[in-house]
Amino acid sequence: MNFRDSEFVEGLLLEDGFRKAGSFDKADVILFNSCSVRKHAEDRLFSNIAELAALKKKNPQLVIGLMGCAAQNYSDKILEKSPLVDFVCGPGNETDIPAIIADIMENRCPVIATNKVNDKRPEFFPEYRSSSFKAYVSISEGCGNFCSYCIVPYVRGRERSREAKDVIREVKDLARRGFREITLLGQNVNSYGGYKILKKGRSKGQGLIKLLTELNKIKGIERIRFLTSHPKDASPDLFRAMRDLGKVCEHLHLPAQSGSDRILKLMNRGYTSKRYLKLIEEYRKSAPGGSVTTDIIVGFPSETKKDFNDTRRLMEKVRFDGAFIFKYSPRPPARSAGFKDDVPKEIKQERLKTLLDLQCAISLEKNLPMKNKIAQILIDGYNIKESQVTGRTRAGKVAVFEGRKDLIGRFVDVRIESVSPHALKGRIVK
Ligand code: SAH
Ligand code: SF4
Numbered sequence: 001m002n003f004r005d006s007e008f009v010e011g012l013l014l015e016d017g018f019r020k021a022g023s024f025d026k027a028d029v030i031l032f033n034s035c036s037v038r039k040h041a042e043d044r045l046f047s048n049i050a051e052l053a054a055l056k057k058k059n060p061q062l063v064i065g066l067m068g069c070a071a072q073n074y075s076d077k078i079l080e081k082s083p084l085v086d087f088v089c090g091p092g093n094e095t096d097i098p099a100i101i102a103d104i105m106e107n108r109c110p111v112i113a114t115n116k117v118n119d120k121r122p123e124f125f126p127e128y129r130s131s132s133f134k135a136y137v138s139i140s141e142g143c144g145n146f147c148s149y150c151i152v153p154y155v156r157g158r159e160r161s162r163e164a165k166d167v168i169r170e171v172k173d174l175a176r177r178g179f180r181e182i183t184l185l186g187q188n189v190n191s192y193g194g195y196k197i198l199k200k201g202r203s204k205g206q207g208l209i210k211l212l213t214e215l216n217k218i219k220g221i222e223r224i225r226f227l228t229s230h231p232k233d234a235s236p237d238l239f240r241a242m243r244d245l246g247k248v249c250e251h252l253h254l255p256a257q258s259g260s261d262r263i264l265k266l267m268n269r270g271y272t273s274k275r276y277l278k279l280i281e282e283y284r285k286s287a288p289g290g291s292v293t294t295d296i297i298v299g300f301p302s303e304t305k306k307d308f309n310d311t312r313r314l315m316e317k318v319r320f321d322g323a324f325i326f327k328y329s330p331r332p333p334a335r336s337a338g339f340k341d342d343v344p345k346e347i348k349q350e351r352l353k354t355l356l357d358l359q360c361a362i363s364l365e366k367n368l369p370m371k372n373k374i375a376q377i378l379i380d381g382y383n384i385k386e387s388q389v390t391g392r393t394r395a396g397k398v399a400v401f402e403g404r405k406d407l408i409g410r411f412v413d414v415r416i417e418s419v420s421p422h423a424l425k426g427r428i429v430k
Contacts, residue, residue, distance in 0.1 A: 001185050002068060004136040006033045009067065009097055011126025016098040024055060029063045029101055034070035036151055039329035042070050049082050056084050063087070063104050067094060069155040075114045085110075091141070091156050092116030095124065118142070118157040123166050133180045133409035134380060139167050139194065139211065140186035145230065147257075148268045148339075149300065151331040152187055159187070164194040164211055168218075175220035180409070181378055182215070184226040190233035205235045216245040222411070223378065223394065227253045231279055232270035239286035250290030251396040252283055257297050259314025260307035266336070267300065273314055280318050291321035291366075291395035296355060299328040299348030301339035308351050315358060321366050321397070322422075323359045327352050360421045367397065367419035374429060375399060377414050379407045399424040 009031065010020075021027035032049060035041040049064065056062050065087045066078060072090035074081060079088075087100050093113040100111045121141060129135055142157040143150075171182055186192060192207040208226070215224055224247045229238075231254055242248050254276075258264050261272045283292060296311060315323065327348040330337040377391035382405040389403035391412075400423050401414055413430040 001136075001138070001187075002033050002035055004138060004185060005068065005091065005094060007128070007130050007136075008126065009033075009094055010130070011128030012095065012098055013101075014128050015126050024052065027062070029065065031065045031067060031097075034066060034068035036069040036073045036155055036331065038326060039331070045070055046082055049084055052084055061105075063101055065089060065097070065101070067091070067097065069151065072114050072117055072155040073151065076112045079110055079112075087111040088114060090114035090117050092119045092121070095122055117155070118160075120160050120162075123162075125170065129174075129179075131380070131409075132178060134182070134378070135174050135179050136183050136185050137167060137170055137174070138162065138185045139189060139192055139226075143187035145188060145232075145270075146268060146335070148266060148335040149297065149328065149331065151334050154333055156187070159191065159193075161186075161193040161207070164207075164214065167194060167211060168214055171215055171218055171221065175218050178220070180221065180411070181223040181225070182221060184211075184215075184224070186226075187228060188230040188233060189226045190229050190235075190238065205233055205238050209238055209241045212241055212245055212248055216247045222247060224248045225251060225396070229254050231256070231276050234279055236279075236282040236286070239283045242290070243286040249394040249396065250287040251394070252287075252290065252292045253294070254279070254283075254292060255295035256311075256314060256318075257295060258300065258303075258307065259311035260303070261310075263300050263303055263307050263310075266302070266339070267297075268335075273310065276314070277317060289395070291397065292318065293322040293396070294318075294320050294324070296323055296325045297328050298325065298351040298355060299343035301328070301336060301341055301343070303328075303343050303351075312355065312358065315355065315362070319362050319366060320359065321395070322363055323355070325352055325355045325359065363421035364419065367421065367424060370397070370416045370419055370424055372416065374413050374415050375424065375426075376411055377401075378411050379403065379409065382408055393424070397424055398422065399426060401426045401428060403428060 034045045063086050064084050066085050067089045071088045078085055086104050089097055093116045096113055100113055140159055140161040142159045143152045144159040146153050189208050190205050195207050195210055256276055257267055257269055259273045330341050375393045377399045379389045379391040381390040388400055389407055390400050392398055399414055412428050414426040415429050416424045416426040418425045
């Protein structure tokens with residue numbers, strides 16, 4: 001989501017006559033996009049900004065801006081925390097950035113733009129995309145789920161869905177321009193509500209299914225992905241749609257967060273581990289070769305050894321293809337910031353390592369059957385040193401193999417010769 005926001009603002013600034021500077025010291029404007037989901041990301045952000053002190057001293061005309069969730073979170077307090085910053089712009093105010101920069105260049109006074117956190121974004125997109133063949137398409141903004149640990153509803157506002165007709169128009173335009181793969185983005189895409197005719201409540205998950213069905217018809221688009229799914233709103237209907245709609249890739253990102261029902265309740269997630277496992281069973285029935293990945297938090301307040309073992313067991317039962325595993329950090333004003341952060345740092349670290357090791361072994365085992373198989377890869381990167389290209393299978397697995405740079409953007413068939421936990425290695429056959 002942040003990647004898409006950066007690309008969007010980059011497009012706005014290019015249309016406004018700016019050019020990309022090759023380095024910090026050649027820039028007139030330096031803009032940071034920020035994440036505040038975990039404390040660690042924010043700490044890094046502030047140390048990165050502080051490193052610009054010498055540059056700003058040398059060039060007082062330099063404009064330093066901060067956009068994204070941390071900008072929304074700190075708003076005017078940022079000027080005390082980070083006095084080098086000239087402007088702060090929340091996710092809802094991004095369209096205003098060119099005007100804000102012009103204002104600062106003329107008047108040289110700080111600007112705080114965080115008043116549109118709950119607004120619908122204007123249906124206006126610069127042409128610019130950082131890739132010419134794969135694109136992110138936002139289908140909803142914000143979130144109304146209020147998981148107790150999560151800052152997103154506060155810094156990105158409540159959930160607002162874009163209208164289906166606008167999403168479809170954007171994807172048709174991308175297809176016309178030669179894009180082949182799209183990834184739909186939302187904090188909880190399963191509650192997508194861009195179709196007015198579908199009644200809320202009765203239509204759980206139906207909005208996304210209808211949207212996927214329409215997008216699947218668009219000529220030129222060959223792969224459709226979406227994230228993130230929420231277990232409380234995902235349904236077997238969605239999995240069947242994934243099976244039946246040829247362009248929708250067989251990859252499900254379904255964050256479990258924990259395997260302990262007690263912790264899931266404290267997290268306000270709205271499902272139990274049993275329901276989660278049932279969903280996975282349903283998914284695998286519909287998409288036998290499909291992959292499934294997840295997010296896990298270790299060290300949530302009051303997490304005991306037993307709770308942690310429940311999470312470990314859930315991971316052993318599901319056997320995810322991949323998992324993002326995080327140490328809990330309190331994020332005020334999220335509700336759990338009021339709970340005692342009582343799992344010691346060392347225990348969080350130990351639990352993180354246990355799960356990372358477990359996942360590494362499982363990922364390897366999950367990749368092994370790919371050996372000697374042929375996989376369709378969309379090439380999206382090139383490593384000049386190794387003369388290798390990289391890309392992904394439909395299931396979202398990374399593949400690496402010998403190839404030229406001009407293959408970027410092409411689909412190729414690759415025979416997989418060896419596998420590691422995080423990548424498949426092979427050779428192009430077609
Ligand atoms: N909307 C998505 C993603 C939210 S943020 C979803 O619901 O899954 C991405 C991930 O960051 C979350 O899934 C969660 O695992 C992690 N996360 C969020 N808040 C956190 C916190 N306070 N501490 C540690 N990890 C957190
Ligand atoms: Fe945060 Fe929960 Fe919303 Fe995801 S679903 S963004 S974790 S509140």
